[in-house]
Amino acid sequence: MKKRGIGKFTFGLLGSLLLTTNIYASSVGVVNVENLNVRSGPSTSSSIIDYVHLGDVIEILSTKDEWHKIHMDNKSDAYVHSQYVEVKDTQSSLVSSEEANLFDGPNVMAGIIGTLKNGQSVKVLYAVDDWYYVETEQGKGYIHYKTLSATKSPETVTLTQASNPQEIKKRYAVVTTSILNVRHEPSTSSKKIDKVYQNNAFEIISELEDWVSIKTANGSTGYLHKDYVSISDEVPTITETSDLRQQVVNYALQFKGNRYVYGGNSLTKGVDCSGFAQQVMKKFGISISRTSRSQINDGQRISKSDLLPGDLVFFGYNGRINHVAIYMGNNMIIHANNPESGIIVNALNDRRMATYIGATRVIK
Template identity: 30%
Template sequence: MNKRLKSLIITVIIISSVNVRIKADPQIENGQSNRIQIFNESTQGQSLEEKKQQLEREIELLDSQIEDLIQKINIDNKNIEQIQLEIKNSEEQLTQLEKELEEENVLFSKRVRTMYMTGKDSYLEALLSAKGISDFASKVEAIKSIMDNDKKILASLNNKKLEIKNKQTVLSEKNEKLLNLKADNEEKLKSLNDSKNAQKLLLDQIKTEQQSSQAKVEIQFNVDDILKQIDSNQNEMEGLSSERKDILKFAVKHMGIPYHWGGTSPEIGFDCSGFTQYVFGNFGVRLGRTTYDQLNNGIQVSKSELKPGDLVLFGYSGSPHHVGIYIGNNCYIHSPRTGDVIRIAPLDRTDFLIGVKVL
């Protein structure tokens, strides 16, 4: 971790902090004004901070749903690619079988000519060349045997041809269903992105209102101070295992890295579950890729039972949409949402779901 990042001060805004409001053309501004009016009506009686926290939770949920859809679309693409490859292979097999059928039909009449009468070109000529009853009967039996064998070969080839055609029909139906599913998922993804962009504009407006009213209170966390606190034996750090402390210090050193959908590395950034998976994976603790997986990756504990180094999950009705790591003092570290960075926040959210002990 470089010196610049170590010395980075990450600000957790309790009431608000904001940079510059996004500029928009008049049409967008008018639409946004309508959204703000609807939102304000639905949250009447709530403080600006409560409205901000609600919007932040909604954006986190949308990010989680978007990430899930992106993964589904990626799976759809792989399945479509595989099915199209199978369709191509079946077409090649069918072409080869048709060629074999054509060749077998040609050989059907040539076999007798080759076996019985060089220069002749039909079964009839083979029979007419018989030298007596016994020879005729012998030729009839031989020709019957050849014809039966050829019929079996032709029947086998035709059956294979039918099987391949049936397979092509099934594959084409699967391909069409997958293409439709992909199109549906892409439409849902667009809708989610539109909703998230609308929520972000609302959030920017709330932050601007907070800033203009000078109702801003900040809690600042200095990386070096936090590392010293983790190494101390005070409060919740007393008796904490060295492994948990190392995990906390490793997590804190990544403060300031941007949120990135599907991100699982410092180079490109992290989403919430990608960050927790990466941190614990560095110490040999395997976590699932999604919040749903990580909910069941250890022993669930209540908020009052949390210890530094436990996972904290947020959501409703047993369905998590966000995850972070508890670091003590009623705070947690997480990769929040689009446009934000890994930071520490107070554990005062109303959508806290459960803690998970993975060590």
């Protein structure tokens, strides 16, 4: 998406701003999360109109109730939450030449807004190449660095006081409930785009008052409610149970494409649906019975909405079980399907499957 207004300026350029003298006011901020929503009003319920990103420098027009109103071209109202912006002190400087032109762009071919006199004070907002964007009595515009009392070029100033964006700590969200909906927007009324599971961990893209945004397994950006995650600056440690579930799924996937053989017990030479479930679980020291009709009673019965990777799901007709599969997460299953297709992966609600009957948890 195209940046607007002050948009994207590097920390190197910001460094020149920080090394001039005499603090004037606080009206520039640096985004400290990977992606930050820009909203039409000072509220998480206001619509998202744009985004700014890690390291972007934004011009702050005013601050109220933890929200910054920022400058964006063609946007009369643009707001970001102050929690995700590091405010930097802007600087004052004096015109050092006899006269200095104030331009409407960072080059001498741009239009001249006005002329500044020697000794006139200006507020430096940010730097662009050999130019400073400044606020003056004649308005805002660009002035060449050589005409100000800060005599060094913005490009040659050593960055010593600005933060390095690489040093900004990553934050992580770990799911604390069995199943958690991922929403398209930060609202409980927003569309559900995915599900995540207890102990799943995600790097946080942006953080709002009640929500965090993450990347889902398919690469989409979604939102998790903070009530159902724990947030940490440390890389989360995966628990033994959640790790085991993923190991079971990964192990089962090794045999995708192998043969279906009715009554078979070999994951490589041929196996049927219940044999597949039994042999996969056996690898991890989990003992279950041999038929799908008995396997549903081998663990704890759970509802469909509580499914976790590694759970067993059962299908059949008229309430009679005739098939079992291993749930993989994200509404997908792996199973020994039939002699024609062998061991396959498909959706839990695939219309080609028999009627869903129930689920059992054998991983404690």
